[in-house]
Amino acid sequence: MTAILALEDGRCFEGTAFGATGTTTGEICFNTSMSGYQEVITDPSYRGQIVSMTYPQIGNYGINADDAESAGPHIRAFVIEELCEVPSNWRSSQPLSEYLAEHKILGIEGIDTRALTKHLRSRGAMRACVTTELDCEAAIAAAKASPSMEGMDYVKEVSTPESYLWEEESREWMLPNAMTGEVGNYRDLPPVRHRIVAFDFGLKYNILRRLRQAGFEVEVVSSTTTASEVLAKNPDGVFLSNGPGDPSALGYIHEELKQLIGKKPIFGICLGNQLLAHAFGGNTFKLKFGHRGGNQPVKDLRSGKISITSQNHGFAVDPDSLPDDVEVTHVNLNDGTVEGMRHKTLPVFSVQYHPEAAPGPNDASYFFEEFAELIESTKQ
Incomplete structure (x- = not known):
């Protein structure tokens, strides 16, 4: 299923949905860690944010209960370049896509996360929308209408x-x-x-x-x-x-x-x-x-x-x-x-x-x- 990542400044990225479907908004940010995606997803400090991972392939070692940083995920959506659908690790209990779907978290892959990161570094953090329902124009409007991180008590x-x-x-x-x-x-x-x-x-x-x-x-x-x-x-x-x-x-x-x-x-x-x-x-x-x-x-x-x-x-x-x-x-x-x-x-x-x-x-x-x-x- 096609998914769209839209930024409040009007830039749109098209990718493929994984995890849940629907529409969500939040401030978008990028994380440069090469591993630890599960810890990122379950870190309460990411509440209200859409997270993009700069490392190109995510999901390689799956998900396991022992590595969670809280009782469940807190991100609004997860943006990656390529999803590994068949994890390889003896500790893995389920693939990333299944975990996100279970917790109703939207994922989008096929995004040029390098281009996205360079854009955010030059323009600054901004609100965004990830959706499987809206077109680009409507998604940009949804991003603009979402609350700012400044002044927010999460x-x-x-x-x-x-x-x-x-x-x-x-x-x-x-x-x-x-x-x-x-x-x-x-x-x-x-x-x-x-x-x-x-x-x-x-x-x-x-x-x-x-x-x-x-x-x-x-x-x-x-x-x-x-x-x-x-x-x-x-x-x-x-x-x-x-x-x-x-x-x-x-x-x-x-x-x-x-x-x-x-x-x-x-x-x-x-x-x-x-x-x-x-x-x-x-x-x-x-x-x-x-x-x-x-x-x-x-x-x-x-x-x-x-x-x-x-x-x-x-x-x-x-x-x-x-x-x-x-x-x-x-x-x-x-x-x-x-x-x-x-x-x-x-x-x-x-x-x-x-x-x-x-x-x-x-x-x-x-x-x-x-x-x-x-x-x-x-x-x-």
Whole structure:
């Protein structure tokens, strides 16, 4: 079945539908990762977005339940160059097309994703429509009529409605050992060292796994949880998760975080970094086309060390808006934007990228241990 991808600036691409059929709209963005399409599809940070993968063939290793980053997909539609309809991987439980159809997510293949990416890099992020029902002109009109990402609160759609203790499988899986014939090994979890509360703004499962691997017992709470409710639990620390939408639209969260700063050690990732900036009194702004992929170079200004990082965000912190007692600790080497910050006197720090990347580079995984050490020093 023919499908159309239409951009709000009037450009149209024609391809072939897979997954579900129908019409959907959202802000379109591109991801440069060579693998990890399942993690992208199930990442709550992509809520409200149409995602295009720049790697040419997608679906090679199918879908499996163990690699999901949440209970289901969050993207509006999936744009690729070529679909692999017969996956080859011993862990695969179903092909990508079947998974998208099951969850009523539109897919479109046969798109020149290189041309699409170059267009978005030069023109900037924009609204789009993927459809099997409309012609090009009607699809462009639908894209123009869809809501903008700026000012949008998608956190309320993805956050957990009830608090819960994370007790799912969190052991680190090791590669099969051909010498012994073992099909897989798990590394034992360390004993719990610290109890923390994790705000769910669109929390990825692998963040929870990595926190547990670092010795944390994690209670996950809703995005609407108040500072007084968190402090009543008396955790050793507070974690601020990733999530979708515009951080400036989340004033109700900013106010609660202001009351937590200085009361407990705090660590934030991605949206958590941006929300901390607002709680400090700073601002965020929308990037031209965002950072999404596993190849973003980041410099630690304290050590001079360069890390290759996994990222997924369309907004960034304005460094000039931060108060004097907050220092920028990390910057993106492609465009100089803020990638990390730290309060100069209080136990609070955050990064814009994903140290739990799966798949992705592990250069930044040390931040979970750094959080544990921050809590230890605060206790002492």
